[in-house]
Amino acid sequence: MEDPYTVPYKGIYAICDEDGKKAEIIEHSNCYGGACWSLHHYAKSPAVTNARAVGECIRYSVKIGPSTLELKSSVAAAGIESVICDDSKNEVQITYMGIGGGGIGATKCRAYADGVLRYDISEAGGGKTATGKIFVPKRKRVLIAIDDTDSCDEGATWTLTHNIGKAVSCEDAVYLSQALVQLYPVPEKTQNCMSTVLEFGCTTDAAKEKLIADIKELLLKYSVSENTGMLVYSGFEITDDLKEYSHLGRTMRVSREKMLETAQKNHVDIILDGNGVIGAMAAFAWFAQPVESVKPEFDVNSI
Template sequence: MEKDKAFAQKKWVLPYKNIVAIADGHGLVDIVEQSNCWGGACWAEYHYKQASPLIQSVCSYGNTMRYRVKEGHSELNLIASYAAAGIESAIVKDNTVEITYAGLGGGGVGATMSRAQAEDVIEYDITEAGGSKKSRGTIVLPRRSRVLIGVDDTDTKEEGATWSLIHNIATDLDSRNARYISHALVQLFPVPQKTQNCVSTVVEFACIDPAPLIKDFEQLLRKYTLSENTGMVVLQRFHADEVKEYATLAKSKMVTYEIAETAAKKAGVEIVIPGRGIIGALASLPYFAQPCQSVKLDLNNQ
């Protein structure tokens, strides 16, 4: 089950850039596939939804496709042109997640050789693929947890932009241990203290060991921030639902530091840098991987 680089030399194989698996420990797994061919990823999205009972939801983000699946195994009824490929199983172990894909024809190539070449695949087991064959492939990935980092108030009226600084820090820290998988700008209610647009930022990582990432992120943020009011918060959880009510409030009206501090404690959010920016940083968390929604201002609750 060693990786065979010779696969990449076959012109009908287009390797995925990377695939990560985030397990919630309660029966759900987010499979985040980073594709080198967006057309192929969109084909897979359509067919996988038709063929795979395990899939709970699918969404696209940048050049990635996210599948939320139930743990377990389900036989696929593959139908050419309609449901030609899918996710057959997701098995979560102590340190790994095993995902089995199956497909017909070109869908079988994607289910086997294309995904087996993704960067963080530990090992794989695949059948022959292509032509009219039904093919199956299992890849083994590191088991990861979700880490959300919210930041606000890093710039001044003269210089800087929080969203770009945070993206650059996250990009610099991307590694096999901590994969940087999403970034969103979160529009907040425009308060008098704002620099210009009153926007905070959330970045999402899929981690094997979160501790080094959080430490390094804090160090870089303290080094490069231009503001004395910077706030950084961290949530290590599959969902951020506990912060949604607070986030809606911060998008619709002015929120005090005390309210933010109380909300963070109640939701189990770690305040890493306790500046005034935690007001917006905390509000950014539930908008991870929702960049088209997060930029909208909600004034319904004024």
Template structure:
């Protein structure tokens, strides 16, 4: 006879918290095991007072939240669940969820057992009860790797190579959390589609260098181009690169501008071939895969 170990728990695969340097904001990244359940949470959680932005990207659900506590004003079918508090410490981030009925189950058991959760406390949930759950996560920082020009006219595809490398170097200290193909202006030197790639990692502070070293080694081993560019951004918000990125998506950019921009924005040019132009332009589009493929945006 078939049985279910826990019929009312659909456990999230991973949950991570990437905090701003000031600790006033955080990106909460939830990797769902059930898209439908994640979409329901997205609808209700996005109405919460602490949530600045909420969106999905494949199996990942992303919430930009303010640090603090809030009264959710839970109401059946209208605001059935949400994020009640976000406390950012020096090394950890504590998130408290609350929900009515089935929303309480998702707010407690389903998240408390997720990968990379350090500790948790949950109340009884389900039925007509309000359930609350608190999870404690390592405080992480954002690493975005931009790559371009790894292929040739006869072989290779940058987006697929970069994804495979990112998946290979994924580890508890630096989790691979997003991938974006970024449409650039079709310059004459392009191989075919003129697309660069950005991959995002949620990393423990000071623990990303071994991952980045492995990433570079694999990239140099498998690229088929002599002009590969690899750029590394460390920080919470790469918006200073948006103007440069927009230029790359609407006109031809000289290589010298890419080098100058990398220095001005403190982005590390790990591999500085001609592909650095597109690698740098890809970085601001981390986690926005549906937008990055549209020309000129």
């Protein structure tokens, strides 16, 4: 073993809001047990407003700016001290602290992750208290909602969209999550009536535009349906209108007119305008919530 006391994260990414007040730190772990230990302790940091696990990823909602982090062995043994955005460099500086093994996690494990531009770390291990600063690109959240890529004879939207997400993922437009969304079953459904939302973190507007073009090209190439819908929403948080539309789409039949009205009011771009856009619009509200999104909202006994 080259370094038996280091388990580098697969990737660390920072999604920032438009006002420079909030961010989401997404850490893709290589050791789920260690990541869960971090989740437990980091959630107590003053900078962290919410923390949750989504598969192998731990997602921390944080306040941008400095904070005072007080560590205590076995109780609050590690945490996020600060998250600072540098708009001039389009970078985010994240400062971690930890005691003992938590110090290893705060320094080398995160410093060596994919997505880290550079780092400044202290000595760690044993009984030391360690500090690690990492610098990562500042990213904006881009959501791609897709529905109706299959037919009664072949295909599956969830597999195609995931494979497309992996195929187009790159340093400037990283694929972060997929959620499958259970819709209200309508007669036009192929079988299970599910739509999909993909989440990406883009570093620039140019990266976003290339991402959209690449996904559109692959959908046109591989979709076996003439009704494929593809929508794009860019924003740190989901609007109330999109949440309301999602509830409608998961409990009743929704008209195309309602979808068009919602798209216009919420700055949703229609990239492919097949009838799948009606179901696709209902998927945005469930990004990065794959456990909850598959559960029906409609009365299953009424179907």
